[in-house]
Amino acid sequence: MRLFAQAFWLPKSGSAEEEYEDAFWPKQLPADREAEVSDFRVAVADGATETSFSALWAKLLVRSYAEGRLSPERFATSLLKLQERWRKVVSRKPLPWYAEEKVRSGAAAAFLGLHLTNRTGESYEGLWEATALGDCCLIHVRGGQVIERFPIKSASEFSNSPFLVSSNPLASEGWQERLRTVSGSWVCDDSFYLMSDALAAWFMRDEESGRAPWEILRDLGTADTPVFADWIGELRSTHRVRNDDVTLVRIDLAA
């Protein structure tokens, strides 16, 4: 397959770039439309504001998925290793009493991964599989139509308390029942959009109002379109997007 991927991200308004707590991986996305890839994994995670070291936790999750370890088949063992890794990193130096308390309760994040593969002997069509815990969303568009929304199907399903995967094994109990997977096939010219919840909620509301939000996402980063930060700023100031970290990974499958 030949794919062209691009990431757009922005911290909450009022926060610095280093306070961005979403994550995506790979950091370097394939941007050469001519390069052939037979297997591609990408992930997005949304670290919870209320927890500490959640950016680190989000990054550990997306990296592990993109590097092929946090697959649905090996989720349980990989998750335990990541939880252990997180604990080691955050315990490296002595912490003040409040940070210690917060570390004890763990960091939390929503997570979404997408795995694209070629069909045997083909490079113009193939299969995809997505894995999610929480409210980061995947949208699959073909021929100007949304053909998949995952794991959330409509704007009304977003809540203030989604299930999040925690770096604390006790706090993440029950993830097995909440882990969602879905699969399908792709063909040339399909697009996939991976989003953290604030943008995904906007997308679904906009679509439910009869508009075609994927056209805006499709054109982002091209000439004559607003800069991502300005566009999100406008959506936030008009209360169409909640003031939250925003992440979008766009994948176009080229012919």
Add this chain to the structure above:
Amino acid sequence: MPYTAEISRNNPSCFLFLIDQSGSMGDVFASGESTRQKCEGVADAINKLLQGLVIKCAKEEGVRDYLNVAVIGYGATVGSAYGGQLAGRDLVPVSDIANLPARIEERKRKVEDGAGGLVEQSVRFPIWFDPLANGGTPMCQAFGRATSLLESWVLQHPNSFPPVVINITDGEATDGDPSAPAEAIKKIRTSDGEALLFNLHLSSVASAPIEFPDSESGLPDQFAQLLFRMSNVLPAHIRDQARNEGYRVTDGSRGFVFNADLVSVIKFLDIGTRPSNLR
């Protein structure tokens, strides 16, 4: 819609606790299983609450100043009830609360060990506020102090989530009718709404607490009715939190508990101070 402003470092919110420190606070709680003095129970509850607020605002780089918090005592005197380096200070940014407790005690607590059992864990327990029970109940003065602090706070934070005032008392005011000073607090406003005044009446007789009532008809005496009338109707986000905690609340429920035991003090403080919209 009021009470929906984001709470951020640029737009912090404010909690002000008024603690009755009159002589009768040295009595034990009359209801509930506790045999502790009311002033001790309240001090423990406030220390736990301050701890919880600090933890909510803590991130890896330190504590974010989402909140300003005052603890004002009223008894023999009216003034800041913080101890240690914060003594004498009124509204304090939450990062100063985090870094300047009067002392840190070591306490033990039991936590799940992940294998179905419990293990004892040693935790650091910071203390900002010590119990005190002495003198009368100058509630009107305390409300006046709150009003002057909050009037200047809202001038500096005109678009913030409005201040929340929680008054904890076990008896009648000894310096007059507190209705008018209470109304003065509730008139203080930001662009997001008027300040909220909630009242916790501590038990002096052994009977079950009346929590979040929506009418004064079931309340046993004039003083309880007065505290009920002084308390704001719960805004939607607090009502939802109370409902999630299993309380029966209606659209008319007020931020008031009559005959509170120690358990209901802690629960009420937790529900009434859960920031809904931290960014």
